[in-house]
Amino acid sequence: xxxxxxxxxxxxxxxxxxxxxxxxxxxxxxxxxxxxxxxxxxxxxxxxxxxxxxxxxxxxxxxxxxxxxxxxxxxxxxxxxxxxxxxxxxxxxxxxxxxxxxxxxxxxxxxxxxxxxxxxxxxxxxxxxxxxxxxxxxxxxxxxxxxxxxxxxxxxxxxxxxxxxxxxxxxxxxxxxxxxxxxxxxxxxxxxxxxxxxxxxxxxxxxxxxxxxxxxxxxxxxxxxxxxxxxxxxxxxxxxxxxxxxxxxxxxxxxxxxxxxxxxxxxxxxxxxxxxxxxxxxxxxxxxxxxxxxxxxxxxxxxxxxxxxxxxxxxxxxxxxxxxxx
Amino acid sequence: xxxxxxxxxxxxxxxxxxxxxxxxxxxxxxxxxxxxxxxxxxxxxxxxxxxxxxxxxxxxxxxxxxxxxxxxxxxxxxxxxxxxxxxxxxxxxxxxxxxxxxxxxxxxxxxxxxxxxxxxxxxxxxxxxxxxxxxxxxxxxxxxxxxxxxxxxxxxxxxxxxxxxxxxxxxxxxxxxxxxxxxxxxxxxxxxxxxxxxxxxxxxxxxxxxxxxxxxxxxxxxxxxxxxxxxxxxxxxxxxxxxxxxxxxxxxxxxxxxxxxxxxxxxxxxxx
Amino acid sequence: xxxxxxxxxxxxxxxxxxxxxxxxxxxxxxxxxxxxxxxxxxxxxxxxxxxxxxxxxxxxxxxxxxxxxxxxxxxxxxxxxxxxxxxxxxxxxxxxxxxxxxxxxxxxxxxxxxxxxxxxxxxxxxxxxxxxxxxxxxxxxxxxxxxxxxxxxxxxxxxxxxxxxxxxxxxxxxxxxxxxxxxxxxxxxxxxxxxxxxxxxxxxxxxxxxxxxxxxxxxxxxxxxxxxxxxxxxxxxxxxxxxxxxxxxxxxxxxxxxxxxxxxxxxxxxxxxxxxxxxxxxxxxxxxxxxxxxxxxxxxxxxxxxxxx
Numbered sequence: 001x002x003x004x005x006x007x008x009x010x011x012x013x014x015x016x017x018x019x020x021x022x023x024x025x026x027x028x029x030x031x032x033x034x035x036x037x038x039x040x041x042x043x044x045x046x047x048x049x050x051x052x053x054x055x056x057x058x059x060x061x062x063x064x065x066x067x068x069x070x071x072x073x074x075x076x077x078x079x080x081x082x083x084x085x086x087x088x089x090x091x092x093x094x095x096x097x098x099x100x101x102x103x104x105x106x107x108x109x110x111x112x113x114x115x116x117x118x119x120x121x122x123x124x125x126x127x128x129x130x131x132x133x134x135x136x137x138x139x140x141x142x143x144x145x146x147x148x149x150x151x152x153x154x155x156x157x158x159x160x161x162x163x164x165x166x167x168x169x170x171x172x173x174x175x176x177x178x179x180x181x182x183x184x185x186x187x188x189x190x191x192x193x194x195x196x197x198x199x200x201x202x203x204x205x206x207x208x209x210x211x212x213x214x215x216x217x218x219x220x221x222x223x224x225x226x227x228x229x230x231x232x233x234x235x236x237x238x239x240x241x242x243x244x245x246x247x248x249x250x251x252x253x254x255x256x257x258x259x260x261x262x263x264x265x266x267x268x269x270x271x272x273x274x275x276x277x278x279x280x281x282x283x284x285x286x287x288x289x290x291x292x293x294x295x296x297x298x299x300x301x302x303x304x305x306x307x308x309x310x311x312x313x314x315x316x317x318x319x320x321x322x323x324x325x326x
Numbered sequence: 327x328x329x330x331x332x333x334x335x336x337x338x339x340x341x342x343x344x345x346x347x348x349x350x351x352x353x354x355x356x357x358x359x360x361x362x363x364x365x366x367x368x369x370x371x372x373x374x375x376x377x378x379x380x381x382x383x384x385x386x387x388x389x390x391x392x393x394x395x396x397x398x399x400x401x402x403x404x405x406x407x408x409x410x411x412x413x414x415x416x417x418x419x420x421x422x423x424x425x426x427x428x429x430x431x432x433x434x435x436x437x438x439x440x441x442x443x444x445x446x447x448x449x450x451x452x453x454x455x456x457x458x459x460x461x462x463x464x465x466x467x468x469x470x471x472x473x474x475x476x477x478x479x480x481x482x483x484x485x486x487x488x489x490x491x492x493x494x495x496x497x498x499x500x501x502x503x504x505x506x507x508x509x510x511x512x513x514x515x516x517x518x519x520x521x522x523x524x525x526x527x528x529x530x531x532x533x534x535x536x537x538x539x540x541x542x543x544x545x546x547x548x549x550x551x552x553x554x555x556x557x558x559x560x561x562x563x564x565x566x567x568x569x570x571x572x573x574x575x576x577x578x579x580x581x582x583x584x585x586x587x588x589x590x591x592x593x594x595x596x597x598x
Numbered sequence: 599x600x601x602x603x604x605x606x607x608x609x610x611x612x613x614x615x616x617x618x619x620x621x622x623x624x625x626x627x628x629x630x631x632x633x634x635x636x637x638x639x640x641x642x643x644x645x646x647x648x649x650x651x652x653x654x655x656x657x658x659x660x661x662x663x664x665x666x667x668x669x670x671x672x673x674x675x676x677x678x679x680x681x682x683x684x685x686x687x688x689x690x691x692x693x694x695x696x697x698x699x700x701x702x703x704x705x706x707x708x709x710x711x712x713x714x715x716x717x718x719x720x721x722x723x724x725x726x727x728x729x730x731x732x733x734x735x736x737x738x739x740x741x742x743x744x745x746x747x748x749x750x751x752x753x754x755x756x757x758x759x760x761x762x763x764x765x766x767x768x769x770x771x772x773x774x775x776x777x778x779x780x781x782x783x784x785x786x787x788x789x790x791x792x793x794x795x796x797x798x799x800x801x802x803x804x805x806x807x808x809x810x811x812x813x814x815x816x817x818x819x820x821x822x823x824x825x826x827x828x829x830x831x832x833x834x835x836x837x838x839x840x841x842x843x844x845x846x847x848x849x850x851x852x853x854x855x856x857x858x859x860x861x862x863x864x865x866x867x868x869x870x871x872x873x874x875x876x877x878x879x880x881x882x883x884x885x886x887x888x889x890x891x892x893x894x895x896x897x898x899x900x901x902x903x904x905x906x907x
Contacts, residue, residue, distance in 0.1 A: 052803055072806040079807040085800040089822050099808035101818075146808065156807075339707035340721075343700070347728065347780070350739035353749040357742040415640040426637060433644050435896070439888040440652055441841030443858045444881035447865055448651025451658050451878060469647045476644070528730070537734050537844035542862060549734045553848060556738070564742060567735035571727070578730075579723030 002063030002153045003028045004049065004186060009058030011044055011210075018044040020210035022058070026154075026203075031180050031187040033197040036207035037233070042190045045207075046156050049188060051075050063153060078147030078185075079156040083163055085143060086131040092118070092142050093127040099150040117145040120182075121175055137168035141175055148183060155180065155187040161196060173200055194234045198222065206230050224323075231323050239295050240319055242268050251300035253321040256286050259314040266318035270297065273314045277305045288317050351571065358565035384555060384562020393551035396464060400547065401533040404471040405526045408479050411472065413522060416483040417514060420492045427484075434480035437473050442538035445470060450542070461543060470539050475529040482528070486521030524581045531574045652885065659882035661875050674879035679860075683883070686857040689771065690839035693778040697835045698828060700779070701786025708787070709794050722791070725784035733844030740777045741849070744768050769850045777849065778839050785838060786831050793827030826898050833895040837888050857884060 004026040011019040019041045026032045034042035047053045048060060051072030060068045067075060078099070086095050093114055094101075100110035118124040121141040131139055140160055147155060157176065161169045177200050180187050191197050197204050198218045206213040206221060206229075214221055214230045225231035231248045238254065239246050255262075262269045272290035284305040288297045297317055301308060309315055361375040384390055412434075419427045440448070449470060453460045460466040492514065499513045515522070537549040548566070555563040659671045675683065708721050743750045744761070745768050751761050767773050797820060805815045843858040850859065857880055864877030 050803075050807055052806075072803070073809050073811055075807075076809075077807065079804065081800050081804065083800060085798070085804045087801060087804070087819055089819075098805075098810070098818075102805075102808065102810040102814050150809070333707075333710050336707035336710045339703055340711070343704050343783070346783075347724070349750060350736075350743040350780070353743040354735075354739040356749060363747065411640055411643055415637055418636045423634065423637070426634065430637065430640065433641065435892070436644065436648055438837065439892050440648060440885055441843065441858065441888065443841070443843045443861055444655065444884055445648070445651055447861060447877060447881045448653075448655035449647075450865065452651045452654035469643070473644070473647050531727075532730065535730075535734065535844075537847070538858075541844075541847070542865065549844070552734050552738070556848075564738055567738045571735050571739075575724060575727045578726035579720060582719050582723040582726060 002186060004154050004188070005059075005061040006045065006048070007059040007061060009045070009048060009055060009060065011041075011048065011053060011056065017210050019048070022210065022212065024205055024212060024215065026186055026188055028186050029184045030202040031177070031189055031200060032203045032205060033189045033191060033201040034205050034207055035191055035194055035197040035234070036213075037192060039209075040207040041210040042192075042207050043158060044210075046158055046188060046190050049154065050077060050079050050156055075154075076150075076152050077154040077156055078150070078152035080140065080143045080147050080158065080160045082159040086139055086146070088131050091128050091130060092123065092134070095131070095142060096146045096149055098146060103150065114145070114149055117149040118142075120179060121145045135168070136164050137172050140164065140172050144172075144176060144179065148179065148185065151183075151185075153186065155185045157187065157189045159190055159192070161191070161193070169196075176200065198234070204234075206233060208233075236298070236300075238297050240268065240270065240297065240322070241290070241295060242319075248323045249319055249321060251285065251298045253319065254297065254299040255318045255320065256288065256299045256301065256305075256309055257316045257318065258309070259316050262316040262318040266320060267322060268319040270317045270319070271314070272297070272317065274309050274311055277309070277311060279304055286315075288315060290317075351568070354564050354568050354571075358561050358568055361561070379561075381562055381565040384559050384566060387555070387559065387562065389546070389551060390555075390562075390566070393546050393548045396546060397534055397548035400464070400467055400471065401530040403465065403468045404475065404533045405529045407468055407472045408475045408529045409522060409526060412476070412479045412483055412525070413515075413518070416480065416487050417492065417518075420484075420487040421496055431480065431484070434476045437476050442474060442536070443542070445473065446539040446542045464545055467539060467543070467545060467547075471529075471533050471536060474536065474539075475525075475532055478528055479525045482521045482525045483518070486518055490517050520584045520587070524584055527577045527581050531577050534570060535574065655878050655885070656882050658875055659879040670875035670879035671882060674876055674883055679876075679880065682855055682857050682860050682880075683887075685771075685855045686840055689774055689778065689856065690836045693775045693782050693839045694832050694835035696775070697779055697782030697786045698832045701783045701831070701835075702790050702824075702828065704783060705787045705790045705794055709791060722788070725787045728784035729781050729788055733842060733846070734848050736777065736780055737845050737848030740768060740773075740780070744773065744776070769854070774846065774849065774856075777845060778842065782835050782839065786835060789831040789834060790824070790827050793824050797823060826901055830895050830898040833891050833898070837891045837895070840891075841884065841888060 006022050006024045006026075009019055009022045010017070022041065022045055024032075024045075034045055036042050044053060048055060051067075051070065055068040058068075059066055062075070086092075087098065090098070093111070096114040096117055097110045100113060105113075115124055115127065118127055121144060123138060123141055123145070126134060126138065131142070134142065143160070160176070161173055164172060173196060176189075179185075189197070189200060198221075201218055203215060204218055204221045205215045208229050214226045216224075221230060221234050225234060228248065231237050236251050238249050238251055240249050241247075255266075256274075257263075259271060270288075270290050272288040274286060275289045275296060276287040278285040278287070282302070284301050284303065286299045286301055286305050286309060288299060290297060299317055358381060359376055359378065361377055361379070415430060419430050437445075450461060495513055495517065496509060499509045504513065535549060536547070537553070539545075540547040540550045541553070548570070552563045552566055555566075659674070660669050662669050673679070708718055711717055740748075742748055745751065746762060748768070754761055768777070801819055802815060805819055810818070841858065843862075846854050846856045846859050847862070850856075854860070861877050861880045861884075864880070865874060
């Protein structure tokens, strides 16, 4: 259960600044997501942690020791890559055992430990197969087992779900979270998918352009974003023109009523007409074009919206909450 | 692992190999252009008697031009034959009959097990009595040269075709109303332009350097001429050989660059 | 007419057009709906210009040598000819092994050099030339360099190394090996570079991350993955050297122990006449040997492609 600390790490590649004074403490035993769009520096930060990018300015500290210049093979961390990276010529079992094999562990012991690990990810039945015989989700589970079998101090995950199909993504995501909580491994999870981050993390670190934008629990980041970037990136956002300014809210913090029928305790009321209704199963999005302005406001309604409004109808939109910032 | 490290040892290896590869070329050039026998070479003679006389005398030799022209002609004819034969075959295999691809691939690899020397011997035995004109005519070399080119012609065109989705292109073209001719001309061939050009250049280069068949069938091609000239005018022969080397190098670099632009491996077609 | 009828019924579904599955998914089973017809010219061409000569070759080789009763095929591997085959095999094997070693080291070096960016292209282009070179210019070049009057010979002599005094000749065993290396090394380079490129950097990173150092990487991952390419390359180089004719001929002016040149000896019809069938037999044996070698090569290549996907 060791803590990992990035202290003022800056990385530049020619004109591009990948990490700008990046500072973050990953508490021991917790899963921290690095969330942001492509190019925000999240992968760079992960690779710095792994030792694949050298630290030039700043420091990397793990469990109290400065590891900025320790080579990757000595860092005792486990990494799961985006694109499988299982060794193609080895069986699943040999892959999982690899971390133990290179550390010189005794054969019976390492076989037993690896099989236990494969049990945990429910893949002991494919131990003798080769990677190309497995599906994407299975390969990632094997990669996870391989990274965890030698009990690393930190687990690093580089967008492990991006290359998987939607349904499989959820399965593997759950396996990751489950295993992480059970083993209590300090984990850094890199993703550009904010829904993933919200579901799986203890702490989210939102990044953009090499800088930390906000660090907080999923609830904090979602409910109280500290700036417009975070507000827009995490969850859906709606721009509301109020008193000549633009303010941000969330679609579920709005409600739609027949014109004139908005409740009196709303923070703001705007009028327009229904431009479209998108049915998403559990919810529907009602798109309202406000009178006299460009923005189309999206109101999220439970269930099908047909009972409340119709296409083309003139409506009032009530705002029940704003973000405190822009 | 991606440390910004200067690849020192890598360059050492490359330099050592470069010496091995470049020195013979240099000695060739020196031999062709300097009229000083090696025994007399010393610090004082190193800059003397550099002349183009040997080169010129070969180029003006009455037997050089016909040999050169013959090789050029055979080269062009071979390219045409190879392309006419292989392009439709590869296209057809990829679009309509993928099951036959393995058979075509193996057939096109067969020339590797029948080296030119064996081929010419077999041709001589098979056709000398029944089709003497085939063996006697200079143009009879063309189909034999085409056989030699089959392996990499297939590899080059096949890889090029595989990297496209020919089936979809054909379906899309037909869907939009294209007939076979237009399909071929406007849709398929332009996309295959790079492998076709690469195959053409490679085949041409092979013909320009082919010796075994020409020599045994007593045909006066350029390589055969070079061997003969070595006896009489060695410097000129060297110069021609050097020229051939340089031209072929340029051709291969161009092929490599063309392959790379199409995202094919730059070594595509050069080897099995 | 509902929307579905309008869009659905007029155009037959893709599955109906192509029974048996999609033709656009690589690897999916397809029922080739085309005919064999357009492939006929190709097969006919190969049949006539490759099949018939080969057949004629074997036909004549199986006849007896003029003046004796043994079939030429048998006589071709006895006595002095056995020596020729052994000599050819030795030259081919040695140049193959050395070619594999140097070629692979060279390839590893070149693939790691990222600047200047055009470097690898030029090396590849040059390798393409060197590997497919007609042997004549090459032989000339080495005669100019390492022949008895060669420039390098003379320079080495000047520095105190007497090559020819120690028995080296450009037409001898090691001379030929050295010349053959000129195209063996580039050929190996071309063959092994795709395999080296196929070594995904992710695997190297995963190995390091899991605790393996460089030696362990090569031992457990790099070399096992390269092995089929190395062995395949070795076989290809062997076949390449074994069939080389022009270089050997130009170096030795027709008086070589190598099998390809010996074939010419019999069929040019200048000296021992009437023994033509022996020449055919020698060629036939060459084909047999090469078929075995190339067959093994293809098997290896198919296996290594399994991992590439």
